[in-house]
Amino acid sequence: MKFVVVGCGSMGRRRIRLLKKISSAFQIVAVDSNKERQNKVRKEFAIETFDSIESVFDCFTPDCAVISTPPLSHSSLIESCLNHNCHVFTELNLVSDNYKNNIALAELKNRVLFLSSTFLYRDEICYIQNKIQCSNSPVNYTYHVGQYLPDWHPWENYQDFFVWDKRTNGCREIFAIELPWILKTFGEIDSFNVMHSKMSSLQIDYDDNFVLMVTHKNGSKGLIACDVISRKPVRNLEVFGENVYLKWDGSPDGLYCYDFQNKKDCKIALYDKVDRKENYASFVIENAYQTELECFIAECQGSKKAKYTFEDDLNTLSLIDRIGA
Structure with a gap:
């Protein structure tokens, strides 16, 4: 499976680390507008990084997107990833901006729209x-x-x-x-x-x-x-x-x-x-973060459903x- 992780902050790096732990066969790229965070991810995980989600889609065809940016940016990123036929995993949104449209778009595209609830x-x-x-x-x-x-x-x-x-x-x-x-x-x-x-x-x-x-x-x-x-x-x-x-x-x-x-x-x-x-x-442990990613992957493969x-x-x-x- 191919993944794009959007956001190279603490949560994005956590998701990259756990995806690599789940399977070394996964192909992973990352996105962040901040060059310092990009450099940190390239050094830590030896993966390719991009400045924008649009530049990813120009040369890479991910099956799944993991959105780990600040919540107010999620809505447009979810829409873009769904329009490029990605299954989408997103961190907490905290606001309901464009929820109904993105739910409908995921159904139209037959893509998984998965919300973290660790x-x-x-x-x-x-x-x-x-x-x-x-x-x-x-x-x-x-x-x-x-x-x-x-x-x-x-x-x-x-x-x-x-x-x-x-x-x-x-x-x-x-x-x-x-x-x-x-x-x-x-x-x-x-x-x-x-x-x-x-x-x-x-x-x-x-x-x-x-x-x-x-x-x-x-x-x-x-x-x-x-x-x-x-x-x-x-x-x-x-x-x-x-x-x-x-x-x-x-x-x-x-x-x-x-x-x-x-x-x-x-x-x-x-x-x-x-x-x-x-x-x-x-009280912050990594186990459940990995388990919910595994559930997302299983739902993309048709074998499980999200708890939330x-x-x-x-x-x-x-x-x-x-x-x-």
Whole structure:
């Protein structure tokens, strides 16, 4: 298979590395308007790079495009790649620009349009979903996700990163990462109340913390706190009900299920090997990023379906708009 990876920043390099890990037979080229990022990719991966997506199509015929640029650029890139008969994998969009047209275009071209939702491919989330389904009763949960915005990409100024922009802000991205698996796990939301404000001295023009209380249609309830001000990177989940108790700190070795009979927390080991990169929080691992790429490739080959779609994301983004993030 032939791939073009659009964007040579941290996510684009991650996708290139994982594609090479999945199969050394893949032919991969990359696109970035920034020469420094191009040079870094050529040096690290020994692949050809281009200044624009148009110049790629002049001399290369990719089967698949992986779009890893800032979210506000995604819509036009998706359209261009679909018009050149590529299956398209894209990182989080955060905005719904041109969604319906691109969904229709993918159907017309009979191409896969695949949206990243990495947490749905985490083994811990699959385990949690199964335990909740087996409990066969409503549950309550508390969930706090936060990290100080300048620490997200410590190698660059946060004002040069798309999370500085109000339309694609940091809290909005957290909700876009977390709500897909929350909705798939606990069910559709019936109602919610939200509190939010700006507490920090960060040079941003959006609220930096949200506390969301939700009621799900199946009777489950949750308290979700997200922020870009927590000086310690945090992802803490607690799920409790009559038939289940789970806690998870977001890391691959931090999932526990309470044993009612023996009155103790039991550590749940799900990984034979954990793939980590430096400069990221402990709860950021590469395994699920690879798994969702493998799912995309399998869907292109007709053997699997995505766990999360553009249609699903329209509903999620609408909910985030109503939350006010």
